[in-house]
Amino acid sequence: MREKLFQYLGHLLEQNLPFLALKMAGSSLVKVIAQNDQKWYKSAPDKVAYAVFSKFQGYENQVYIAGEKILSFNYEVSTSQPKINQSIIPEDGKEAYLELFEKAMLRLQNQQLSKVVLSRKQEFVLNDSDLDIFERLLDTYPMANGYFFFHPQVGKWMGATPELLLNVQSDGLNVAQSKMDDLPVTVSTMSLAGTAVDDGSLNHIWGDKELEEQQLVTDFIISQFKESAAIDIKQSVVETVKAGHLLHLRTIIKARSTTSEIKTLLNALHPTPAVCGLPRDESMGFIVKNENYDRSYYTGYLGIIEGAQHHYFVNLRCMQLLEKTAVIYVGGGVTAKSEATLEYQETRAKLQTMHRLL
Numbered sequence: 001m002r003e004k005l006f007q008y009l010g011h012l013l014e015q016n017l018p019f020l021a022l023k024m025a026g027s028s029l030v031k032v033i034a035q036n037d038q039k040w041y042k043s044a045p046d047k048v049a050y051a052v053f054s055k056f057q058g059y060e061n062q063v064y065i066a067g068e069k070i071l072s073f074n075y076e077v078s079t080s081q082p083k084i085n086q087s088i089i090p091e092d093g094k095e096a097y098l099e100l101f102e103k104a105m106l107r108l109q110n111q112q113l114s115k116v117v118l119s120r121k122q123e124f125v126l127n128d129s130d131l132d133i134f135e136r137l138l139d140t141y142p143m144a145n146g147y148f149f150f151h152p153q154v155g156k157w158m159g160a161t162p163e164l165l166l167n168v169q170s171d172g173l174n175v176a177q178s179k180m181d182d183l184p185v186t187v188s189t190m191s192l193a194g195t196a197v198d199d200g201s202l203n204h205i206w207g208d209k210e211l212e213e214q215q216l217v218t219d220f221i222i223s224q225f226k227e228s229a230a231i232d233i234k235q236s237v238v239e240t241v242k243a244g245h246l247l248h249l250r251t252i253i254k255a256r257s258t259t260s261e262i263k264t265l266l267n268a269l270h271p272t273p274a275v276c277g278l279p280r281d282e283s284m285g286f287i288v289k290n291e292n293y294d295r296s297y298y299t300g301y302l303g304i305i306e307g308a309q310h311h312y313f314v315n316l317r318c319m320q321l322l323e324k325t326a327v328i329y330v331g332g333g334v335t336a337k338s339e340a341t342l343e344y345q346e347t348r349a350k351l352q353t354m355h356r357l358l
Contacts, residue, residue, distance in 0.1 A: 005030055005073040006131050008153065009148065013130070018065045018151040020051035022304055023075060023138055024311065025145050025162075030138070034069040034306055040153045041066060049306040053149050053157070053315075056295040057288075058270055063151050067306070075138060082139045084356045093120050094344060096292070101340045108336040115216050116277035116286055117296060119331030120347060124358055126326050133321075134158055136357045141244055145313045149301055157297055159225055159318030160353065162243035163192045163274065165301045166266055170259070170308030182357040183259045183308055187230060191218040192241075193274050193333055195346050204240055204247050209337040214238065214249040216335075217273045220280075221253050224268040230255035244317070244353050259308050266312065275299035275314060296320070298329035319354045328354045 005021075012019045012034055019034040033051040041064035044050055049067035097120050107113045126133075134148045137160055144160035167188045194210030218235065225233050236252040257265060276299070277283025287295075297320075303312035320327040330350040332343055 001074040002076070002078075002135075005032075005075065006135065008032065008073070009131060009134070013150060016152040018063075019149075020053065020065055020302065021148045022051075022302070022311075023146045025143050026046060030073045030075045030077055030352045031304060032069070032071050032073070033067045034071075035066050037108070038070045038152050039066075040151065044305070049304070051149075052301075052303050052305065052312075053151070053154070053258055053297060054270075054300040054301040054302070055297050056271060056275070057284075058267070058300065061154075062148075063154055065151070070306075074349075075344065078139045083358050086356075089122070089348060089351055089355055092122050096120070097344050097347065098340055098349045099342060100290055100292075101334065101338075104286065104334050105336070105338070105340075107286060108334065108338075111336075113283055114278045115213060115273055115333055115335050116276050116283045117273075117299070117331050117333050118287075118343070119291060119298065119329060121293060121298075121327050121329045122351060122357060123325050123327050124220050126321070126324055126358060128358070130156060130158070130321055133326075138143075140357065141317075141353075144243060144317065146313065149302060155175070156321040157315070157318060158321060158346075158354075159311065159315060160244065161313050161316045161318065162226040162241070162248065163314040163316055164188070164190045165272070165303075165312040165314045166269060166300065166310065167312070168257075168259075168308065168310035185255060185257055185259055187225075187257045187262075187265060187306060187342060188252065189221060189269060191221055191251040191274070192248050193217045194248045195332060195350070198242055198245050198247050202306070206240075206249060209335055210249060212337065213333045213335055214251070214347050216278055218251050218253070220273045220278060221269065225253070225255050225265070228265045228268045229261055230257045231263065232256045233281050246349060246353070270301055271299060272314070275316070277333070299331065317350070317353045326354070326358055339357075 026260040045066040051065040141160035193214040233255040
C-alpha cells in the first residue's frame, strides 16, 4: 500500500488538486482528503467531510479542502534505516534571534509578559522530491502526526507535529452533520511544553523554567475549557514524552462538551501559550511587531473533520516546500528564567527534526 499512496499523491500533485495527507501518531493508516478541483474554500464546506489548514493568526486565509475524495492507505513503516541528512546546519539568524530575545526579556522582567514564544526560520536547498521527503518523514517519525498539505493557490507544507490541539469524539455515534447541533462529545487536548535533547532516558531532570512553562500552558487550557462551558474536566499527571530526538513535558486534559461548542473551544484554545505566550493578546502583539517575518501557517493548525469526529493538530516541526528550497520554522517558549544561548541552541535542535529529512 505504500506504493499506492505515493502514486496517488503524485497524481494529485500532477493534476494540481488540493489535498491533506495525514498519518496520526502511532497509526498504520494515512488518510488523504482531496478535492476534484482547485477551488479555495475559505470557510468549512457544508455537509461534507473536510480538511483545514489554518495560519498562526487564524482569521487570516484559512484553507478548507472539501472531502470529495477520501482514501485511507495502510502504511507499514520501513524496517530499513531512512536516509538522514548529516550535514551541519549553518549558524544563520543567530544575531537576529538574540536581539529578539533581549527585547522579549525586557517585557518578561517588567512582568508585562509571563511567557512569549519566539520563532525564526531558515532556508535550505532541496535535493530530493517532495514525495521522497514525505516518505522519509513517515518512516523517521512514526510516533508523530505526519502530514503533507498542498493547495495550488497556497503551496506545499509538510511536518511531523507532536502536539494535539483538539480531539473530538462522539462516543461512536454516526449522525449526518446537519443533525449534530447538540450531540454530547468528549474533547481532549494536551499541554506540551519544555524541550530537552533526548539523553536516552525518560528520567530526564527538568529545570524550574521548563516546569513553570508547562504549568502555564496547562492552567491556560483548563481556564479556556471552563470559559467555553466544558464540564467534567480532568487532567493526567505530567509525563516526559519523546518526539523524535527531543523530549517534552506533557499533560493530557479531557472534558465533556457538545458539538455546538466545538468552534468556540477551538477558538478559545488557538493559539495556545505553547506557540504564542501569556497573556495571549500581549504576546501576540509582541510577536507580530518584533519577529520581523510572517509565520504564515507555522504554529497554526491542521485537521480532518468527519461528522462529529474532529482531529486538530498544532503545526509544529514543519517546513514550507518551495521549488528548489525548503523553509524550516522553529521556536521555543521564553520566560524570565530563560537563558539566551540555551534558547538559541533549542531552536538549533528543533531545526534538526526537518533538516535531517532533506
